[in-house]
Structures are given as structure tokens and as C-alpha cells.
Amino acid sequence: MIIKGGVVYDPANGVLGEEMDICIDAGAVAEAAGGPTIDARGMLVLPGGVDAHSHIAGPKLNAGRIMRPDDGRIGTEPRRGLCRPCTGYTVPNSSAIGYRYARMGYTTVFEAATPIIESRHTHEELEAIPILDKGALTLFGSNWTVMECVGEKDLPKLSAYVAWGLRASRGYGVKIVNPGGGEAWGFGSNVKGLHDPVPEFNVTPAEIIHELARANERLCLPHSIHLHFNNLGKPGNYSTAIETLDLLKDIVPSRDRQAVHVTHMQFSAYGGTGWRDFESKAPEIADYYNKNDHATMDMGQIIFGSATTMTADGPLEYANARLLHQKWSNHDIELEESSGVVPLVYIRGSPVNAVQWAIGLELALLTEDPWKVLLTTDNPNGGPFVKYPEVIALLMSHKRREEEMAKLPELLSKRSVIGSIERELGWGEIAVMTRAAPAHVLGLKEKGHLGVGADGDVSIYEIDPREVDPGSDPALVERAFTQAKYTIKAGEVVSRDGEIAGIPQGRTFWTDANVPEEDMARLMASLKEKFEKYYSIQMSNYMVQEAYLSRPVAVRAGVEVAQ
Amino acid sequence: MIQEDVVCSFCGCLCDDIRVETNDEGIVKAKGACRLGSSKILGHGPGHGRISKPMIRQDGELVEVEYQVAYDRAARILKAAKRPLLYGWASTVCEAHEEGVLLAEEVGAVIDSTATVCHGPSVIGVEEKGLAGATLGQVKNRADLILFWGCNPAEAHPRHMRRYSSNSTGRFTPEGRKGRTVIVIDVRETRTARLADRFIRIDPGTDYQVISALRLILAGKAEILGDEVCGISKGKLVDLVDILKKARFGAIFFGLGLTHSRGRYKNIDCALSLTAELNAHTKFMIMPMRGHYNVAGIGQVMAWEGGYPMSVDYSRGAPYFNPGETAACDLLARREADAALIIAADPASNFPRSIVEALAEIPVIQIDPYENPTTLLADVVIPCAIAGVEVEGTAYRMDGLPLRMRKVIEPVHPSDEEILKEIRESARRLPDDH
Amino acid sequence: MVVSVKAIMISGRTLGQGAACEAKMSPDYFREASSCSLSQADLRGLGISPGENLEVTSEHGTVILTPQEDRGLDPGLIFIPMGPWANCLVGPDTSGCGTPQYKGVHVEVKVTTFPVLAIRELFGRFGGTRT
Incomplete structure (x- = not known):
């Protein structure tokens, strides 16, 4: 396939708006290729979109669907053409997730959190998502074995457990959510800060995070630790954010990437002592990121309207449900995690929601380097991923932001700086935040760019970046990004003008990390005891079997790779 | 041969520590299983009411036929119906459930599970x-x-x-x-x-x-x-x-x-x-306390496939969910369903009598390893392998935890998944105005 | 005069019914699922003699069952293992939620000398449909 004459933005390769041809041969970008030609003259050509943090599969998705038949009705689309029926807006069915991402030009999406013991479920749903390449991040932050290894200060054993847990869950990277809090929530409490010991385990969140980061680098994993801070969602929590980031300054990345990825930073950039004096601390966070290079973040932008919050942060969801008088689902997972699901609505008239809205945008606009900020809504926590084009328009147009601010409470100007920010992101910066940076942050070498050898994933938008000024015409930008002219996955057109044109089965990335045999042997002894005494299932039935990944891609890592 | 850590396929506990002993005769021991589990795991042989051959009712009597004949007849019944009902699913694996949803989409059926008469x-x-x-x-x-x-x-x-x-x-x-x-x-x-x-x-x-x-x-x-x-x-x-x-x-x-x-x-x-x-x-x-071993699983599969965990009506092409209207009992009580495929369940035993009477009035396709009262009113009977004993696959415990069921012995009959796929293939070959 | 007792019918799982429920055409299943349990007081009040059965009637139907005593039951309750015999008494109404009311059915119980219908007899008048 040859994509001819498009205006290409491929920031990873220094290409910013050049008119050039892209050739795809055997599913990958090549020097030359035969086959069909796509006329992309006057159109924006980008690498296929990559979402490094989205909740798309697993137990909490279904919990959301089952408790929200109201949401199911919103997105109803009948079976048509190649497409199976669709339902849902914030919690769509699996088919809809694949089609809707593909229509927007996205080709790779990573599920943000899977508990090891329930990962079979996560993979069943990932398999049911058409078109996309995907992976899942495995939860380690409140895990008994992790906390014991941290308490014993046994890094080799901890590394062995991380490697084993990734294999058991067929997971891609290390996710840490409110470390220690999930265990405390097992008896209805929480950890209050980085140095508040986890009940019964006598380790602190700070130790858990730091040691998991060391294990992550010891194993030379493709992705860094992927962190959801303690105290998330609470006024005044920006100090926890900065304190945690400081804690990780001494981590030396084992690969060319960040030492920590902080997810949905919007929810952790809060000032104030309560909801009455709630304010944005995005400037402080952005300033920190401008002065330090060891961390990346994703926005966690909120979208006004309906959302379904879902997280392994069980106590947070309980607090959400009580605060908002909402229905509440909770699911604690033996020896490993907690989790919760709460539907909510972000309202323009609410000063708190307005400030949250501003914080996400401020983070992206005040952080100078777009490689440090990924565009996300923490789908569907901040809002559904189908609203990414709206976020793009807001970032590219001061005018668009002013229009929105006019609908928001006046208090916003006192509690945030959003009104004073004139920066408008350019096409290249958007390409970084939605393609190049997420691929780089995840450590996916063949994603997020269009160099020779990259995956043949391309999105083509019917908008000419040489002609359109996004600042004055944000509606054109939003419309173009909402529906790609073409989405190409591994050299196959999968979506054209919003019509699904091909439904290939995507691949699933997971990380296969080796550790020295003696470390694994020591680990096995303590794991065996856990299964005999504490787990409710047998060890032999624990691991995700090969049958659950129809197209696995094992990324090699491990102690030997690191040496 | 001894197989350790076999997952029991009776109730929603999904006990996964059963030690199963097999010999040439089949399964001879299920150590660790309770009375219910033992009855299920050991009750696989021909002496336990297994249906041996596919059957089609002719002049009131069930007559043995080849599988393909049964598949084609089932497909014709479902395709000809305005409001076919695909019901059951509690005692089979999720791989069959996924096929079931595809079949519902293909023939525009209502798909419902035994959850609607329990949880x-x-x-x-x-x-x-x-x-x-x-x-x-x-x-x-x-x-x-x-x-x-x-x-x-x-x-x-x-x-x-x-x-x-x-x-x-x-x-x-x-x-x-x-x-x-x-x-x-x-x-x-x-x-x-x-x-x-x-x-x-x-x-x-x-x-x-x-x-x-x-x-x-x-x-x-x-x-x-x-x-x-x-x-x-x-x-x-x-x-x-x-x-x-x-x-x-x-x-x-x-x-x-x-x-x-x-x-x-x-x-x-x-x-x-x-x-x-x-x-x-x-x-x-x-x-x-979920009853059948995978009644939780059909809810999970239906939720990710179509957005709702039970009672989903695909007759308009898009999933429509309104229990009380689209649940099996309501549909039958209103005499709205005009054909039914029953799989891994026995509604003739478990529905109220007047609803069973409604079921008896319409063409019924049964997929089951065993003869049961539903067989007595079925028009097409397709015997299958016992999921969770003769077929591997996924099941969800009452708490939502998924486990992989083992295949303990070789089946003689095709799996639920294979049968459903064949019926769907056959239905696809039929013209739409059938 | 025929003595009768008004009672509330509850149906549900029993170990015996469960263990036989994959072999529904078997004598075991018949024995386990076609009985009913009442309190000692109610059984006495009915004056049942050995060999006699109970005829249970609700507004939805009538069924004949073998009697058993259950000391866990209060007078006024009758328990029947879930299955086709119990379901002769259950109505089709789901109150708009998809689920019939299998428990809490008002019934009248009296002694009978008629036999319990075997499973094939119970379904005898069905016989499939033309296809």
C-alpha cells in the first residue's frame, strides 16, 4: 500500500508537516511497496493513535455495564455491514470499543489495570475487542507477596514475583494504584500518605513504590512503573504528588524512557483543604515537570457529562459514592487489590468540576515538553474516549477554551489559571501526545511513528494542516479527528469515513521477563504457602492459559536483558 | 490416570481442587467433590441418561438423524421464526456463550439465561x-x-x-x-x-x-x-x-x-x-449464591458482547434489554416467542407449568448431554459433550472469578460451541426470506 | 369430611434433588423431587395414613406429592424441592422483573389416595410440535 502525498506529522522521526508518501509492505512501514494507493493529498497523515491508559476490558468494565443499563442504551447501534451491534457510551460493549477507537484513527490501546487473579476475564474481553492491538497493565500495589518482599528488603525475590505476576496475568507492565490502600481497604480503612504504614504489613506506600520501581528497572521492563498516586481525588493532594515524584528521582531507568509514568494527573493536582476552597495546583505540577525529566504523565481530562469511574482505588470509589449519593460497586480481590465502580456526571455548573476541567488542560498547556504529557480522559473515569477530539480542539484553540469557560462558574478564574493561558498546541504537539509519546512511554518501538519497520498503522484525516488554523477553527479540527478519512491497521484499511472496512484480530502485548532460577525458587516456596493457606484457588489454575491470547506478542525482558 | 485440581462443574462454588481418576471405562473417582459435584463428574457415562444420537420429531416420535440434518432443521426453525428464543446457558462454558450471542445476532433472537429464574x-x-x-x-x-x-x-x-x-x-x-x-x-x-x-x-x-x-x-x-x-x-x-x-x-x-x-x-x-x-x-x-456453575459466566459474556447481562432482544438488530418484557418467562407467557433453542438448561422442569405449556406449543430445539423433561417436548434434539468434564473452557465463579474448566475425558459428541457454530453456518446459508 | 390445610408453599434446592438433577428421568430424581415437607403439626392435622399422598392446589394448578415431615418447618409452610412437580403450583406472573414467584405461593393441602404422577406422565400430554 502507498499513501500518497499526505501532509505527514511523524514527530518521532522529526517529520513535521512534510508532504510525503508512506509505503506499507507486509504490515509494516517500508521503503517501497506495491498494492493499492490511497490519495492523501491535502490531508493530515499521522501514525495510528496509541492510548496508553484506558479502561477497556476486565471485571470492572463489566461491573460498569451491568450496573448501568442506562448507559448501554445511549450508544445503541444495530448490526450493520461488517459491524456487530453496539451499545454504551461510557461503558460500551467490546465491539463498540474497537470500532469507535478505529473510527477516530486509533490502532493501539492499553488496558490500565488488571488484577492478576482475574486476568483471564481481562483477556477474554481484550480478545472480544476487534481491530486494536492491546495490552494490559498488571496491578501490584497492594499485593501481599509484593509487600512481604518489600518488608524483607529482598529485591531479587520481588523482581521474581513481578516477572511471575506478569506471566501469570499475561500483563505488559507494572501498575500501582494507591499502594497499600487496597490492602487497608480490605478492612475498610485506607493509607493516608506516603509514609503511613499499611496495616498488618508494616511497609509504607513510599517503600512499595520505590521498591517496585527498582524491580521494574532490574527487570528492564519495556514500560516504567505506571502509578496512580495515594490520596488521589482529594483536595490538597498535589503535595503527595510532588513528594512521590521526589521519591523516585534516584531511580535509573534501564531503558531509554521515564522512571515513572504518573497516570491521570488531573486527579492528583488538587489544592485546597476541602471542596470549598478547592483549587488547581496544575501550575505547581507542570513547573515540577518542567524542571525534572524522570517522569511522564497522562492528563485524565474530564469531559462534562456522563462518566463511569472505575479504579482499583476502592476507598476512593466509596468516598465518591457517599459524596455524590451514587450507586456503588466494590470488588476486593484476595491477596491482591481492591476496586470500585461509581457512575457520575461532571456538571458545568459545579465549581469543583469546572476546576477539574481546567486542571487537565493546564497540565498539558503549562508543561513545556509534549513528550511528557499524554492525552487521555482516563476513559471512562474523566469521560469516554470518543471525546478525545474535543480535548484536542481545546488544546489547539484558546478561542475554544474561552467559549467553554463562558459556560462555567465565575469562581473558576479564582481557582485556576486556565483563562490566562494563551498557548495553543500545534499539529506536531498533538501528534506527540496521541501517538509518539504514548508509544515511547510504553516502550513500544514499532508504534507511534512511521519510520521504516514501524507497524503499518496510519490514520489519515480530512483536514489540511497547511490551510486550517486550529486556533480560529477548532470545530474543523474536532470534526476531522472525530472521524478519520482512513484508519489503516497493519496495512489494511479498517475504517473509512466512519465505516468499518476491515475487522482484523489485533495482537496482545505482554512482557516475558527472565529472572535467575534461584530467585524464582525462593519465590515459589512462599507462593506455594500462599496458595495452600490463603488463596481460594489452586496455584495450577491461577495462570492465564495460552488459550486466552489468540495473537500474543511476548516482549522480552528480564535480569539478563538488563545485564 | 489421576488428574489433580480439576474444576467442578456443578455449582457456583467452582471448587478447583478435585482429584479425578479415570480409566478405560471413564471417570471412576472424583475425590474431594461433594455429593452434587460427584453426581455431575461421575454421571457422564452412557448409563446416566445420555442422549446418544441427534433426533427429530416425526409424527410425534423422536427419530434419530445425522448431525447435519439436525443442524439444518434447527437453523430453518430459528430463521423462520419471528421471535426465536435462545435460552439456558448456565451449564456450559463461555466459549459456547460467545457463539450463542453470535447466533442471536444472526437470527434476530432473544437470548436469555437461567439467571432470569434465579438471580x-x-x-x-x-x-x-x-x-x-x-x-x-x-x-x-x-x-x-x-x-x-x-x-x-x-x-x-x-x-x-x-x-x-x-x-x-x-x-x-x-x-x-x-x-x-x-x-x-x-x-x-x-x-x-x-x-x-x-x-x-x-x-x-x-x-x-x-x-x-x-x-x-x-x-x-x-x-x-x-x-x-x-x-x-x-x-x-x-x-x-x-x-x-x-x-x-x-x-x-x-x-x-x-x-x-x-x-x-x-x-x-x-x-x-x-x-x-x-x-x-x-x-x-x-x-x-449463584446456582449453576457458569450462570455467572453467561452474564459476563452477554455484558461484554452486547452490553447487558441477560434477557437481550436482538430482533431489531441492536441489543434491547428490558427484563419483564424480554425475559424468557414473560416472552413465553405472552405467547410471543415462536421458536426456542434450549441449551444447558431444562426449562420444562424449572418454569412454571403454564409457561411450560407455552413452550410446548412452539418448535423447540434442545442441545443437552442428557434426556430430561425438555426432551419430551423438543422437536430437534442435539446431544453434546459435557462442558467442564468433556470440554474445556471458561467459567465464572459466583464471585466473578474466572477459571478454566478442564477436559477430563475425551468426548464422543461435539461441544456446545461446535454445535452452535454449525447451526449458525447453516442459518447463514439460508435466504433471508425463509 | 375432607380435612384440608391452608399453607404457604416454598420451593428450593435440596441435596437429593441436586444430586439427581442431571438425571431427571431417573427413579432417584422422581423420588427426590416429587415429595413435599410439612411440619409435624400440619401432617397430624391432615390425619394422613401410611401410603397416602397429598394433593396440593394453588390458583395455578394441582399436584400430588408424597409427604414428609420436616421439623425445621413452622405450621403453615410446605416445602417442595424445586422442579416440575413444585412448578405445577407456580404462576407465570413475573411482576415485570422476569422472574416468577417460586416461593410464597398460597396453597391448600389435602390427603389423597391418588398416586404421584411419574415424570413422563407429568409431561404426557405434551409431545412436541410440528416443525
Whole structure:
């Protein structure tokens, strides 16, 4: 396939708006290729979109669907053409997730959190998502074995457990959510800060995070630790954010990437002592990121309207449900995690929601380097991923932001700086935040760019970046990004003008990390005891079997790779 | 041959520690399984009412045919029907469920599971209030208070108490049964009630009132109540709330005593609310005692495939969900379903008599390993391998935890998944105006 | 005069019914699922003699069952294992939630000398449809 004459933005390769041809041969970008030609003259050509943090599969998705038949009705689309029926807006069915991402030009999406013991479920749903390449991040932050290894200060054993847990869950990277809090929530409490010991385990969140980061680098994993801070969602929590980031300054990345990825930073950039004096601390966070290079973040932008919050942060969801008088689902997972699901609505008239809205945008606009900020809504926590084009328009147009601010409470100007920010992101910066940076942050070498050898994933938008000024015409930008002219996955057109044109089965990335045999042997002894005494299932039935990944891609890592 | 850690395919406990011994005759031992599990695992041979060949009813009698003939006849029936019903799914694996949803999409059917005659009201309760739950291992390791409400695990889930709840031991529960308070609330003194520390008998159909009274007491409004609530003294209820509040980790398990009684989903709504409210005082969770081993699985599969966990109508091309309208019993009672495919369930035994009569009036396709009353009114009978014994695949435990069922012996018959695929292929070959 | 007792019918799982439920055409299943349990007081009140059965009637139907005593039951309750015999008494109404009310059915119980219908007899008048 040859994509001819498009205006290409491929920031990873220094290409910013050049008119050039892209050739795809055997599913990958090549020097030359035969086959069909796509006329992309006057159109924006980008690498296929990559979402490094989205909740798309697993137990909490279904919990959301089952408790929200109201949401199911919103997105109803009948079976048509190649497409199976669709339902849902914030919690769509699996088919809809694949089609809707593909229509927007996205080709790779990573599920943000899977508990090891329930990962079979996560993979069943990932398999049911058409078109996309995907992976899942495995939860380690409140895990008994992790906390014991941290308490014993046994890094080799901890590394062995991380490697084993990734294999058991067929997971891609290390996710840490409110470390220690999930265990405390097992008896209805929480950890209050980085140095508040986890009940019964006598380790602190700070130790858990730091040691998991060391294990992550010891194993030379493709992705860094992927962190959801303690105290998330609470006024005044920006100090926890900065304190945690400081804690990780001494981590030396084992690969060319960040030492920590902080997810949905919007929810952790809060000032104030309560909801009455709630304010944005995005400037402080952005300033920190401008002065330090060891961390990346994703926005966690909120979208006004309906959302379904879902997280392994069980106590947070309980607090959400009580605060908002909402229905509440909770699911604690033996020896490993907690989790919760709460539907909510972000309202323009609410000063708190307005400030949250501003914080996400401020983070992206005040952080100078777009490689440090990924565009996300923490789908569907901040809002559904189908609203990414709206976020793009807001970032590219001061005018668009002013229009929105006019609908928001006046208090916003006192509690945030959003009104004073004139920066408008350019096409290249958007390409970084939605393609190049997420691929780089995840450590996916063949994603997020269009160099020779990259995956043949391309999105083509019917908008000419040489002609359109996004600042004055944000509606054109939003419309173009909402529906790609073409989405190409591994050299196959999968979506054209919003019509699904091909439904290939995507691949699933997971990380296969080796550790020295003696470390694994020591680990096995303590794991065996856990299964005999504490787990409710047998060890032999624990691991995700090969049958659950129809197209696995094992990324090699491990102690030997690191040496 | 001995196979360790086989997953039992009887009830929603999905015990995964069964030691199965096979020889040339088949399965000879199922060590560790309860009476229910043993009956299922050992009951696979030809002497146990297995259907040997596909059959089609001709002049009132079932006559043996080849599989393809049965597939084609099934496809024609489903395709010709305006409102076919695909019902059952509780005793088969998720791989078959996925095929079932595809078949529903293909022929424009209503797909519904046996949940609608057991924990369907629980699903509706969850839609109203959400569910504060946990995996069973949380209960095993943490719970010091167990409340069984309208359920009888001693007979319906025989290993539940030993493995997961009242008698299990774990990290923070080293004393097992001794360290726990076990309470049973029921309309009759069941075997489970006799094992409890405290049994509270309530009048049939008063669950909603009793739970509401507990919520009032919990909210500090006991003075609103009279001296007695549905035959229970107020003092007894106040005591009970006190015990609940003092627990470190409380677990409520409920059964069909709540879902099948007056109030149905409102009972569940109320119990879920009580659980959420108890969390203001201590840790509490609640769990429905799911009956068949994979009735939870069909709910999961339907939710990710179509957005809703049961009673989904695909006749308009898009999923439509409205239990009470699209549930199997309602559909049949209204004489709206004009054909039915029954798989991994026996509605002739488990539906109210008048609904069975409605089922008998329409063409019925049955896919099952065993002859049962549904066979007596079926027009096409397709024998299948026993999922979870002769076929591997995924099942979801009552707490939502998925396990992979093992294939313990080689099947003679095709799997549910294969049969459904063949029927769908056959249906696709038929013209639309058939 | 025929003595009758008004009662509330509860249906549900029993160990025996469960263990036989994958072999529904078997004598075991017949024995386990076609019985009913009442309190000692109610059985006495009915004056049942050995060999006699109980005829249970609700507004939805009538069924004949073998009697058993269950000390766990209060007078006024009758328990029947879930299955086709119990379901002769259950109505089709789901109150809009998809689930019939299998428990809490008002019934009248009296002694009969008629036999319990075997499973094939119970379904005898069905026989499939033309296809």
C-alpha cells in the first residue's frame, strides 16, 4: 500500500508537516511497496493513535455495564455491514470499543489495570475487542507477596514475583494504584500518605513504590512503573504528588524512557483543604515537570457529562459514592487489590468540576515538553474516549477554551489559571501526545511513528494542516479527528469515513521477563504457602492459559536483558 | 490416570481442587467433590441418561438423524421464526456463550439465561444500587461475621462453608469457625440454620420489611419501629444490628429466598443498600449464591458482547434489554416467542407449568448431554459433550472469578460451541426470506 | 369430611434433588423431587395414613406429592424441592422483573389416595410440535 502525498506529522522521526508518501509492505512501514494507493493529498497523515491508559476490558468494565443499563442504551447501534451491534457510551460493549477507537484513527490501546487473579476475564474481553492491538497493565500495589518482599528488603525475590505476576496475568507492565490502600481497604480503612504504614504489613506506600520501581528497572521492563498516586481525588493532594515524584528521582531507568509514568494527573493536582476552597495546583505540577525529566504523565481530562469511574482505588470509589449519593460497586480481590465502580456526571455548573476541567488542560498547556504529557480522559473515569477530539480542539484553540469557560462558574478564574493561558498546541504537539509519546512511554518501538519497520498503522484525516488554523477553527479540527478519512491497521484499511472496512484480530502485548532460577525458587516456596493457606484457588489454575491470547506478542525482558 | 485440581462443574462454588481418576471405562473417582459435584463428574457415562444420537420429531416420535440434518432443521426453525428464543446457558462454558450471542445476532433472537429464574432480580437490584462485593478469598481470610439470608449452602453449595465462608481459615481468621459468628435468616430452619450461632426465623414474604427495619435501626431511627417487625421482636433486630456493626469484616450471602419471594428485586435492592450503609461502620460485602456453575459466566459474556447481562432482544438488530418484557418467562407467557433453542438448561422442569405449556406449543430445539423433561417436548434434539468434564473452557465463579474448566475425558459428541457454530453456518446459508 | 390445610408453599434446592438433577428421568430424581415437607403439626392435622399422598392446589394448578415431615418447618409452610412437580403450583406472573414467584405461593393441602404422577406422565400430554 502507498499513501500518497499526505501532509505527514511523524514527530518521532522529526517529520513535521512534510508532504510525503508512506509505503506499507507486509504490515509494516517500508521503503517501497506495491498494492493499492490511497490519495492523501491535502490531508493530515499521522501514525495510528496509541492510548496508553484506558479502561477497556476486565471485571470492572463489566461491573460498569451491568450496573448501568442506562448507559448501554445511549450508544445503541444495530448490526450493520461488517459491524456487530453496539451499545454504551461510557461503558460500551467490546465491539463498540474497537470500532469507535478505529473510527477516530486509533490502532493501539492499553488496558490500565488488571488484577492478576482475574486476568483471564481481562483477556477474554481484550480478545472480544476487534481491530486494536492491546495490552494490559498488571496491578501490584497492594499485593501481599509484593509487600512481604518489600518488608524483607529482598529485591531479587520481588523482581521474581513481578516477572511471575506478569506471566501469570499475561500483563505488559507494572501498575500501582494507591499502594497499600487496597490492602487497608480490605478492612475498610485506607493509607493516608506516603509514609503511613499499611496495616498488618508494616511497609509504607513510599517503600512499595520505590521498591517496585527498582524491580521494574532490574527487570528492564519495556514500560516504567505506571502509578496512580495515594490520596488521589482529594483536595490538597498535589503535595503527595510532588513528594512521590521526589521519591523516585534516584531511580535509573534501564531503558531509554521515564522512571515513572504518573497516570491521570488531573486527579492528583488538587489544592485546597476541602471542596470549598478547592483549587488547581496544575501550575505547581507542570513547573515540577518542567524542571525534572524522570517522569511522564497522562492528563485524565474530564469531559462534562456522563462518566463511569472505575479504579482499583476502592476507598476512593466509596468516598465518591457517599459524596455524590451514587450507586456503588466494590470488588476486593484476595491477596491482591481492591476496586470500585461509581457512575457520575461532571456538571458545568459545579465549581469543583469546572476546576477539574481546567486542571487537565493546564497540565498539558503549562508543561513545556509534549513528550511528557499524554492525552487521555482516563476513559471512562474523566469521560469516554470518543471525546478525545474535543480535548484536542481545546488544546489547539484558546478561542475554544474561552467559549467553554463562558459556560462555567465565575469562581473558576479564582481557582485556576486556565483563562490566562494563551498557548495553543500545534499539529506536531498533538501528534506527540496521541501517538509518539504514548508509544515511547510504553516502550513500544514499532508504534507511534512511521519510520521504516514501524507497524503499518496510519490514520489519515480530512483536514489540511497547511490551510486550517486550529486556533480560529477548532470545530474543523474536532470534526476531522472525530472521524478519520482512513484508519489503516497493519496495512489494511479498517475504517473509512466512519465505516468499518476491515475487522482484523489485533495482537496482545505482554512482557516475558527472565529472572535467575534461584530467585524464582525462593519465590515459589512462599507462593506455594500462599496458595495452600490463603488463596481460594489452586496455584495450577491461577495462570492465564495460552488459550486466552489468540495473537500474543511476548516482549522480552528480564535480569539478563538488563545485564 | 489421576488428574489433580480439576474444576467442578456443578455449582457456583467452582471448587478447583478435585482429584479425578479415570480409566478405560471413564471417570471412576472424583475425590474431594461433594455429593452434587460427584453426581455431575461421575454421571457422564452412557448409563446416566445420555442422549446418544441427534433426533427429530416425526409424527410425534423422536427419530434419530445425522448431525447435519439436525443442524439444518434447527437453523430453518430459528430463521423462520419471528421471535426465536435462545435460552439456558448456565451449564456450559463461555466459549459456547460467545457463539450463542453470535447466533442471536444472526437470527434476530432473544437470548436469555437461567439467571432470569434465579438471580435475575439480583441483577436488577445491582442496576439500582451497585454491589459491594469481594472474591471468596477475601471472606476466607477476613470475615469474622457471616450472614446467610434466604440461602442454604449446606444443601445447595455443600463445600461453600468449608472452603470459603463459615468454616474456612485464612490469614486473619486462623481459628476458622470458632472465630466467626454465623447467622442465618430464613423462613424455615434449614440444615444451614442448624449449623449457625443464631437463627432468625422470619415470616415468608417479609424480607423487605425486615431488611428495612435493620436499615432504620442502623440509621439511628429505631424509635420509628413498633415492638415487633413481622413477628420478630424489635430487641432482637437491634441486637442483630449491633452484632453486624461490631464485626471487623462482615459477609452477607443471599439466595433465592430473597429473589423468589414477594418483593423480588426490591428485596435485593434493600439488601444491597443495607450492605453499603454498613460500610459506614465497618467493612461489609454481599454476594448472591449463584446456582449453576457458569450462570455467572453467561452474564459476563452477554455484558461484554452486547452490553447487558441477560434477557437481550436482538430482533431489531441492536441489543434491547428490558427484563419483564424480554425475559424468557414473560416472552413465553405472552405467547410471543415462536421458536426456542434450549441449551444447558431444562426449562420444562424449572418454569412454571403454564409457561411450560407455552413452550410446548412452539418448535423447540434442545442441545443437552442428557434426556430430561425438555426432551419430551423438543422437536430437534442435539446431544453434546459435557462442558467442564468433556470440554474445556471458561467459567465464572459466583464471585466473578474466572477459571478454566478442564477436559477430563475425551468426548464422543461435539461441544456446545461446535454445535452452535454449525447451526449458525447453516442459518447463514439460508435466504433471508425463509 | 375432607380435612384440608391452608399453607404457604416454598420451593428450593435440596441435596437429593441436586444430586439427581442431571438425571431427571431417573427413579432417584422422581423420588427426590416429587415429595413435599410439612411440619409435624400440619401432617397430624391432615390425619394422613401410611401410603397416602397429598394433593396440593394453588390458583395455578394441582399436584400430588408424597409427604414428609420436616421439623425445621413452622405450621403453615410446605416445602417442595424445586422442579416440575413444585412448578405445577407456580404462576407465570413475573411482576415485570422476569422472574416468577417460586416461593410464597398460597396453597391448600389435602390427603389423597391418588398416586404421584411419574415424570413422563407429568409431561404426557405434551409431545412436541410440528416443525
